[in-house]
Amino acid sequence: MLNIGYLGPPGTFSELAVRYYIEEKIKKDMSKNEHQDEIMLTPFSSLQKVLLAVEKGTVTVGIVPLENSVEGAVNQTLDLLAHNFFNIYFQKEIILAVIHHLLVRPGTKLSGLKQIISHPQPLAQCRNYIEQNFPDVETIETSSTASAAALVAGSHEPWAAIGTTLAAENNGLQVLASNINDYPDNATRFMVVGLEDNEQVPGCKTSVIVTIKDRPGALYSILAEFARRNINLTRIESRPAKRKLGDYLFFIDFLGHRLDKEVRKALDEIVNHTLSLRVLGSYPAHQC
């Protein structure tokens, strides 16, 4: 059985990513005439619990958000991977378009809105829309878009949630304004994670975490190892090392598999310039 852990409750963008993953898997299995596994979805109340279930093997894989084209990194995922979970690998990348809607109980009027409720990322992604249309409305942050929708559905206050049409259907809410994203090309990158990464297939990416102490010039010498071997970096994200201000670690993504000859050479060199180097895994890039 394929048991997939994700950040619940049902109706969030994470569930959309899970559905996308399942559809892709079914297509692939059918094209290979492979036996179809039974599939189970297991929502968890926090990203930490998703990763814990992956580490303990109570789910087969987890699907977690990694970054958004507008809001940037999902810091909680990055920090958990860097500081709390050391046996979890990246298996596959999924990129999903994000479209936000303003959801209310039927009959609620735009003009009377008192509070807009959602997860911090959608609130940030609709910041200009809110400032322009509701300059005096208070925003309240919840742990998911689905729980924001449930909160609005269960109250009698003049509140609105920002969420998916799936969340509107699940909670009997009405779409008062659709497509309220400040930036139209809004997409979120999810990662399928498990206890091992992927074999060498065409179109792979690799993700690593490097820790550098007190010498920002060290980043330059790391990038040089990639540049001189024509390895294309696709992303660099710094996070605090959580020791003191000025100590950072870097999440670096690049094209290629960790077993490719040039990649192996680069990683061997990089070890000399860093306090630590950890390969989070090699995995097929989205739609590969």
Place this chain on the structure above:
Amino acid sequence: MLNIGYLGPPGTFSELAVRYYIEEKIKKDMSKNEHQDEIMLTPFSSLQKVLLAVEKGTVTVGIVPLENSVEGAVNQTLDLLAHNFFNIYFQKEIILAVIHHLLVRPGTKLSGLKQIISHPQPLAQCRNYIEQNFPDVETIETSSTASAAALVAGSHEPWAAIGTTLAAENNGLQVLASNINDYPDNATRFMVVGLEDNEQVPGCKTSVIVTIKDRPGALYSILAEFARRNINLTRIESRPAKRKLGDYLFFIDFLGHRLDKEVRKALDEIVNHTLSLRVLGSYPAHQC
């Protein structure tokens, strides 16, 4: 008159940064026997409003949080500077230690706690403390630690806030547990911003934003210009360019003033490798 804008309400860490700035300024003015300006504090309800007041000249300077040693960049500040405010300069850096406390109404018991309320950053900075001590308590995010304290003070529910001792005093709350930070060396870096930056003084840092399109190797060539002139980078932070996934801009901090000879040469070269380069200002580093 010196009018200082900051993210209110009173009792937040931003107000502690404002107080630190004022004390330092008074000491400096006194040591130079300079006339003491009248000082006014103006709290705003959002970072956007602070920066707008600076841009319009309704306040002399604004003080905004830029990064934290545990949580990383304050994305909202970076994004506003990159996308909405183009005439605002960095004038001075302030670094403050951050200590969090669990605040309740007198008589509330640890064992009965139902919700813990605070700004997303303190909640993240006390994540392990909360998971270990209150695994089943819901966390609720507010716009500031001060408003979380006010919310707890005004309700009859078994709630706690995470905030400063200043917020406890202001709201008649009791410190139920002190120093609950997961990481002891927790510090926040604030920036004093205004309509112009600082003259060439010893101990300056400079901050720039560079935009790079679709060529992550370009970051390497930028870092090379600093490295070959022995200019020390102190920070690199990537943020999405808000166009599509994979387009980034970089906030880069380094030691030196923008008018220093080697810095000028480096910036002149870097212009050739970037879509845009903007100098956010040169300013005395903390305690310079």
